[in-house]
Amino acid sequence: MRLNVVATRPDVPVQPLHALDHLWFQVGGTLCNLECNHCFISCGPTNDSFGMMDLSQVQRLLEDSRRLGVKEYYFTGGEPFLNRQLLPILEATLRYGPATVLTNATVLPARTLEELRRVDQASLYSLEIRVSIDGASPATNDPIRGEGTFARAMEGVRGLLRYGFLPIITAMQPETGGESFDDFCQTLRAAGYKHPRIKLLPPLRLGREIVRSRGYTEHERVTREMMDGYDDSQLLCSHSRIATDRGVYVCPILIDSPAARLGDTLEEGLGPFPLEAAACYSCYLYGAICSNVSASPGQA
């Protein structure tokens, strides 16, 4: 059933979906082997707010996505590699188009990497692996992601490199006072990643991040006035949706918000969305924070 999503304040801009370019899957649910203290949906070993998606659920959505002209597929969680069906899911997806997996790289044994390489090599399309590391050293990463996680994630990165992947290292950094791009480059080069691919993200002040630093202030909201002259293609919701085991939501950041649920099916999730959530402010400021590269949506 398509849900009627309406704004509760008059100055809230309503964002149409221009084209469904990016289809996300909450394939790992909210289950994660780590419990990072900045996680915007508070994932962890016991969080079952969202369940894992299975191959048949994904397969149906892939078929729907063909008709809608989807250009890229993204897989997130939780930790996607905890989903035992992830590899067949990726194999199926790569028959349709390019896929990206967001992982903490701590659960990548050699047999998984071997299978991942086979799946990648069999496809015309790119399989991107995005590895979350939130500091350029254990001293800055581990307080956020957990004791020993820097070393484990870097071992995962080295494993990915050994199997021919070029992982995109994704790090959430504070607006000021964080580590620099060069800091990450140096760390990764020292680990044998000669030409590291890096994506730095702003913090999302939701979930556990509210406790770690702060939530959004009442002034950190998107208003209609702010949309004047703004390139709305920067907003993820102008070109993306996320499928979960509990329906289709507007974007991966907001799945904890019942107001972000748009319907049961992809077709039902294509309607406009009011930019009412505080986190929309981060998307507005930084643009395309979830995609691999900047937004490239159109009207097709």
Add this chain to the structure above:
Amino acid sequence: MSEATFSRIAAFGGVYSNHLALARVIEDARHRGAEALLCLGDLGAFGPHPDRTPAILRDSGVQTIRGNYDDSLARGLDECQCGYTDPRDNYFARLSYQYTLRNTREENRAWMGTLPDSLRLRLGNRQVLACHGSPRQMNEFLWESTTPTHFLERLCERYEADIILCTHTGLHWQRPLEGSRLFANVGAIGRPANDGETNVWYALLDEGEPPTIEFVPLAYDHQTLADEMRDEKLPGEFVETIETGWWTTCLEILPSKERRRGKY
């Protein structure tokens, strides 16, 4: 339909101020019997003496589209609208754009502003749509490994085209689509295709059932171009690409499959 009809068309893009390769492509395509020549935009960037390419295109009667670079120059914008997001890519993009803007005469910038953002013509009984990035967005990157076939078929339907031609990425590839339709990214003639060879590539399209696209490798006097680039004090990284065939800059935008084929 009022569009002109041809049986053999040459198409190329990404000239990047490589006036020596441009002259060779025009000569070669004419020699091979191309009845129409299409340039899909990005006349400047990367190479030396950006005022040379507009004159060659105009004098040779090449039908030319406005790319994002040409659009930026025409409007005097402070950046090239290439669509890069990584600071390393943007560093070199900025150097290249500042040089090109500084060295492009006002009359050429004004001319770029008059160019269409797409062209339609016929190859036999097939409708061809030529554009820069994609029919829907001037600076959309359509790489082979990140562009699903169903996405291209949707573009053909939405824009009522049997054959879609684009450039912008600098790497050439083609994909047959349902109903003998075709998509091709014609690549770039401004710099090599990141394959360790110094030649550049353009596309020759022939009518038929189905219509066909052949990518033509073309050698040109790349050493003279490299010398000119050095004389103009363009970055050594750009010269290295011309002399070795490997991309050294603006690599972060590449998807992993394309990135792994290169040296860096």
